Amino acid sequence: MTMEFYPRSLVSLIKHLSKLPGVGEKTAARLALHILRSSDEDAKTLSRNILEVKEKIRFCSKCFGLCETDPCRICLNKNRDHTIVCVVEQPSDLVALEKSGAFKGVYHVLHGALSPMNGIGPDDLRIKELVGRITQDDIKEVALATNTNVEGEATASYLAQVLKGYPVLVTRIATGVPVGGDLKYLDEVTLRRAMERRESI
């Protein structure tokens, strides 16, 4: 272990930084030494920011996106189309869609995807709350934008099944060749689907 040779408080910081995703012990040591060399002001700000995020950020009671004031800015925005709800797995997916600028409706964040292997069933996701919104609010379309991997597809199928009993249009985000993509590097399933769904130009 690299750590033993550093002073105790530095070892403790390295240990905790290496719990972060994608951060091994060597990277953690590099980050810790950087923090040690940074200004008192920078270190204090980083330390405070970590606490603030935990204190201030909560889930929007409507869409379960991240917010500091509930409901979130998107749910409060009168200029958005509240009759279309886009369902995503994680807050980061919501942000990716917002960045694309392609969607002007509202969101619903499931906080995960169905994954029997990991013991994640329908009750672990915000599905009940989604159904609640459909029964209470005037929602015309539910656009399923869960990931296109196994868990995401299973979740979309499950939701499509659940929502069959409600008077809403259920749609799924399109699969195909990514723009700028190179066909020879693409997996067969994507390519086959893209070919099957070819459109006249």
Add this chain to the structure above:
Amino acid sequence: MTMEFYPRSLVSLIKHLSKLPGVGEKTAARLALHILRSSDEDAKTLSRNILEVKEKIRFCSKCFGLCETDPCRICLNKNRDHTIVCVVEQPSDLVALEKSGAFKGVYHVLHGALSPMNGIGPDDLRIKELVGRITQDDIKEVALATNTNVEGEATASYLAQVLKGYPVLVTRIATGVPVGGDLKYLDEVTLRRAMERRESI
């Protein structure tokens, strides 16, 4: 920018995390979301660790390595050979050598290497203090273990020059093919040097 779509305190954390070396905005967002999802306890510990490192860790007044109590454990260790001083650029180099277990003397950390391009001259490094140790303590050998890149070599040459006037043996860490190395991936300079310095077996 990805960040704008996240709540303000999260944006602030992402901004500060992305100042860390090798951490871009996307990685910073991933780390921030992980911290947000982690337990209150874990977040508090990380936050506190950052402050503690800045508060507790200082430079050893003898070798300028990192320590919580001055002098450091290595300088205090009576079982080590205090007549051999190994000169390194950074505390992380000291740790790398300690890990190797090959050195049982004491260290001197320069905190950098000569780099005229970046405005780092002899006065910016702990060279004066190294000379001070040589004049005061009973030191027989100074082993230069600065990096083998341009700056490290320049620093070693400079130190060898400076130390000429003192009754100490000045040595340099050996260059050659790394153990487990593949000749075809090695740069020409290393290979040429390794060939020139070949030894009988």
